[in-house]
Amino acid sequence: MNSNNKVACPLDCYDACQGQMIENNIKGSKEHKTTNGKLCVNFANLLKEKNLEKAIYEGKEISLDESLNILVDKLKQTTPIKTLFYKGSGNIGVMQSVTKNFFTLYGSTLTRGSLCDGGGGAGIEAGRTNVINPPLEKLLNADVIVVWGRNFSVTSSHMYNLVKDKTFVTIDPVCTDIAKKSKIHMQINPKTDYELALLLTRFAHMQDLEDKEFIEEFGNNADDFFDISRGRPVVSYEATTGIPLSLVNDFFDLIENKNVAIMVGLGVQKYFEGSQIMRCIDSFAAFMGYHKKEAGGVWYLSNSAFGYKKPFEIKGNNKKVSIPKVDFGSYDLVFIQGANPVVSHPNTKKVIEGLKNSFVVYFGTTLNETCEYANLIIPSTSFLSKKDVRLSYGHELKSISQIVKEKTQESLSEYELTNFLLEKFGFEKLKDEDEIISYFENHKPELEEFETFEFLDELDIEPLYKQKTQDNFYFITAKNKNSLNSQFSKDDFVYLNSKTNFKDGDIVNISSKYGNAKFEVKIDDDIKENCAFFFAGNKNANYLTPALEDEDSFSAMYQEVLVQIELS
Template sequence: MNSNNLVACPLDCFDTCQAFVDEKGNLKGSKEHLVTHGKLCVNFANLAKEEFLTKAYFEDKEISLEESLNILVEKIKATKKEDVLFYKGAGNLGVMQNSVKTFFAKYGATLTKGSLCDETGSLGLELGRGGINVNPPLEKLINSDVIIAWGRNVAVTSSHMYDLIKDKTFITIDPIRTKTAKISDLHLQINPKTDHELALLLTRFAHMENLEDESFINEHEGAEWFFDLAKSRPLISYEETIGIKLQEITKLFELIKDKSVSILLGLGPQKYYEGAQIFRAIDSFAAYIGVHNKSKGGLWYLDDSSYGYEKQLVAEAKNKIALPTVDFSKFKLVFIQGTDPVVTAPNTKKVIEGLQNSFVVFYGTVLNETSKYADLIIPSSSFLSKKDVRLSYGHELKAISNYIESKNENTITEYELANFLNEKFAFEKLKDEEEILNYYINTKVEDYSFIKKFEFLEELEVESLYEKQKENQYYFLTSKRKNSLNSQFKIDNYLYVNPCLGFNNEDEVLLKSPYGQTKIKIKNSEDIKENCVVAYSGNKYANYVTPFLTDEAANSAIFQEVLVEIELS
């Protein structure tokens, strides 16, 4: 295959596909890429069909790219550094996307820290592993016997990786009866925010079944303290709080006994204030039964894909604020790159009000809900017309992008924009683009997934949502679906509930929480647990009710740390 025809999927998902352009100009999945394996998923196919932005706008009037760049420079120069905010999303995860951030860091603007996505869970893993979060090699997943999909709808959110393991024994742990749950040998439909309790209960059963990994336990610290946590309450007490029967736990151990086990962790279990502790409890259970450091199996999450590489685009900002609680109104100039905070950030009402009180620059490839509030829109070049490298957080493979179509002359790449601004402000130019890309393409990092240092969780302080729940309140869950990715593509704006709640399809209801309220339409589904309601990612109403707060340790969003009420409107 001609490497010049390769193109990496830039989307924010586990699989990180690689495609190529055939002789007829069609985009096809790369057969040489183990995960993609010759297929394109729905979201990559949708991305290839997108109508990309090719015009710049100022105050809703079309202008030239040159005019838009000049306005940007004038606005930055006229604004004090402390009044400028750079806000970047994950609409494109190529390494070159950080180019613009380096300029704003040098300029002295405020940048963000934390995440709307995964950093709470990542911190939980790092706290137990000496500061490292790296997934095991894919081979260990493929060769394992049993897959535990813990809060991860693998068949949908990792469809390519699922194809590699679909013949395995599956166990799903999830409040929602997902596609993966439906094809699993066992589904533990637990109550939300009880994953840490389940980890402790499983540890008790592992001890009773003599399934401890004595070698790993003896080589690392804290296992006795962790087991003390696990045996601190009667077994039967878990049934009511977790929402499953002890017989189901017995079935789980029948399925995993004498088998190699892989745990695929999703985002859901860590979308809480104590999300890091919850993940650390799960990881400690995994260590207790011998999942780590084996020839088969392991634990996979969103790992630090850049670990082992020397950072080529450095953005050291003096001022940073937590991403989930950004108050846009406190900044006179807001530069937004590749994201849609009106839909994806907590407290939509506050986000909109803040944007309305700032000068907003929107830099991206497609228009969205946030671009409606932009004063200046600058079109970014599409992923098909720029070079990049994608490092995957789902596996160790990387994907390469080359030019496969001519760049629209009315658009500008991230690297070009960064150097344009560097020149205008007399800053040093970035490293040569080819030098940066070749470093990532040619550098082979060693496998850092072997856990040399591990400390079992010894203390656990999690405030349970079930202790606060009133009779008319429901757990609010956010989840990904097949035909959309975050706020991209085919968006579903319904609230999904179990039919036992008594609503009709298309009923308009008032969804309320302590953080806000919104009107939304109902769809019934038997797949939703009776005490839960679900809004899929990209739902433009969902974040009117989510907490404008961060977790306890990682400056990250806690979308599910909320109970909601529903009233017919």
Template sequence: MSLDKKIACPLDCFDTCQAKSTDGVIKGSKENSVTNGKLCVNFASLLKQDNLQTSKYEGADISLEESLNILEEKLKTTDANSTLFYKGSGNLGVMQSAPKNFFAKHGAVLTKGSLCDGGGGAGIEANRGSVQNPPIQDLIDSDVIIVWGRNFTQTSSHMYNLVKDKTFITIDPIKTDIAKKSELHLQLNPKTDHELALYLTRLTFMNRLDDEEYLEENSEGHDWFFDISKNRPLVSYEATTGVALDDAYKLFDIIEGKKVSMVLGLGVQKYFEGAQIMRAIDGFAMFLGIHKQEAGGVWYLSDSNYGYEKQFAHKGKNKKVSVASLDFGSYDLVFIQGANPVVSAPNTQAVIDGLKKSFVVYFGTTYNETCEYANLIIPSSDFLCKKDIRLSYGHEFIAISEVVNEASKETISEYDLAKYLIEKFSYEPLKNEDEVLDYYENHNVEYEKFDTFEFIEELEVEPLYKNKTDDNFYLITAKSKNSLNSQFNNDNHVYLHPSVGFGDGNEVKISSKYGNSQFKVKTSVDIKENCAFFYAGNKYVNYLTPNKEDEDSFSAMYQEVLIQIELS
């Protein structure tokens, strides 16, 4: 008799797949209504990747025992204030937080902020008090879905399959796959999302689609928000956003009398004022009444830990530095877990220069570009060899991982590494592994609709178009269907509209005030003429991006930059 083993996909995406292994064959699990028996391309790539099996010290193979001894010695001989713990999103299982517990107890420097969703999350939290998505059924029961700054078919393929027969409206500078499937595509200029939100709020009032009684009872500041929206003539909004009034009116023709959902992506908030921009978009949704509907609502990258008590939390007084602007070279010892900052962090050259000055420990499952600068590499056990729980930031369901394969004796799980170090340093022990997993598996979190919505009452966003010349391009990034951030099959091209004068295969030098790099061109009519488009995980794009933090959340602002392009 075969015995199914549950598998939680650890990857950094909205869907949080649940798989199962039956007699060694891995398939999607129908126990999870989002996965619904299907697995995506990224999960298939994950199963095929080569995992690290051997520790390395200064380029030479060593045993796991030797690597742990070296790590222990380095930690004991390095001041904790000069030790940095840096965790990535290579595996998002809850057990992956165990090493942070050790470094917190050790007094190491930790990071704050996000390379991903921080600004947008801060904006939604300021509006509603928390970043929590409605139940997925509310999305399924909606009639029309507005996809704003998110390539929904790529970032959320399982969620998309649940609603693929709905009517879609896409708001995005790029003609994405979901835009091509949409009844309407508003191809706005980059960093004008807040202006479009005000533009649409103004039209909501003009079309009498707002609900004054609902706004009075459930929000604060809606009159101020509307006043902001009417401070400019409609033709001014048309000019700056690039969205014609006729097209804006089409949106209302499509949604009137319908149950509407809005699915927000990361692209809208990759700027210095990302929180303000998100507050404006969410404010338009509130003005339109999306939040009050029985079906529909607004989805973003939610706080997956909402409603749970973090089982590895340690209330220390550790120094914390912004993940967007930290200088790796300021630390004598840098411990990197499941991350590839050489590709994924902003300002690649600054990252490389910093890592060269530090003793770098890399702890992860695969060899990546950051490993080139690591003095010590410790292989972690892959996700099929350890128990874990994956909380979702796309929907309310969790995924469970049981042990499918026996781990190599030369690899170590995150929990076991933390346990080993805590014992060596005689710190307070971790909670029992099964106790932690049982807590998450048996703890139910109910969606809590916000009591009061607080509109932003003043918008101070410095537009990029103010400093843009005819020779500048906006930098835009988005997910690829064949990769996930820096994992799997990366595409290192720059994509430009054919009308800008560069041809397929041209080698170009692209520069910003933060750096420069070389790219090969691919042309596409899907790219707006004033944009240069790069897929996330492009090895060279972050030579161009600022290692500075946004105004509210200590987070990255990758698209807060104008670039120049010339033939090499």
């Protein structure tokens, strides 16, 4: 068997699968603990995708060399600060960030913040320095797994398969697949997760279940956090969160004297005060001592690069713009790498208007909705034909990608494009590619010792339920098991509970203060009746969302919105 047969899945999901090329077929790697010999649906779908074969300029196919010459000419004719470098997560191998090296040296405007996890990450860092998940072994040894705002069996199918026989609790406005497999499902009202965390803290204290040793040794401001939790009557939480107090009692009966893992998803922090919401959840976990137990802990989107040197980081004084507030039309040239902002970026109407007013370069492996507005399209080499390392934000394991398929001559890798541009503009070229990859392959970061925890000691969150009326709905999204964001299968429906009195097939106009769009209704009683639910990648959903940043991390806050629904 060829020893160069490893293939790391580049997709933006928790598991970071590793495959192997066996007799011209990609199979799941048995040596990779989470992949465990089986490919997931997303990896299988990726292998079926048709890659770009030719560069395109103003709608006509051209050669790769011609496309690169056009790019160089445009960059030389443009004031650097009037160019925008916009990178997505179509491929999140470590080598994919190399292109930022050139655009930093060139002087482009760069983005800061995140479209998915920034608020939650800021909340965790405020309490315990780094966004680092516990070792996978602690999840495997947990007794009870609390899935909080995360459809664990869909978004982390490999990790789920390792623990599927555990006892689960789900906290989610949607009765997800994992909720149906759970002992307890708390069908919470959106943007009240912080209130539930405070309520759980209050119950823990009343039942004398808090970890006094942890609080004494590691916890700062624990008394202040507890004071926040008892600042209102216990019964008042029932109406705002939608969670009966009896269910909270059941929860504590279930977890008492158990090793508990909390798997937190992105849904809890897609709001203006997302960092405070996450910090409340993390502070409840600390109140229970979960951060220092021999099993269990809190998992979120880990900083996958923690403990590694940044091989491409160049210090520059580049202007940076908050990613959700990007105005594409204010730049003369926009370089988009592995992203589909026409679908994935907030406020679609503003995105399209902006792209129409700029020279747009798209660099990626497949065509998507954003390519319709691109003046120049440059094919990126398939992940099967370039070397890379995929670090995981779901666990500490890494996946290796070797070249298992000959690359097409009309494409080039991110490393090749960057070196080409560096040379054309007189900058120093990159380190040898093998040297960079070898470092990531062979380096094993040490986990950070837990020294102290800063409990949340002040809370200032404006609840959405204060603005909500009987005539509007919470806007919520989640991942689809048949797609990954805007890749693969398309699902552009709005899902509503039958109690809303809409019917299957109704065409409705949905509006918010940021925009409006038409949708076809699918009735699904797994959706809470006060919610309008959309799968991530719905091509019209972001007509409704705000191009605004959260309070702490320059990040998007997609769900900080209420919508109205009318028959069209």
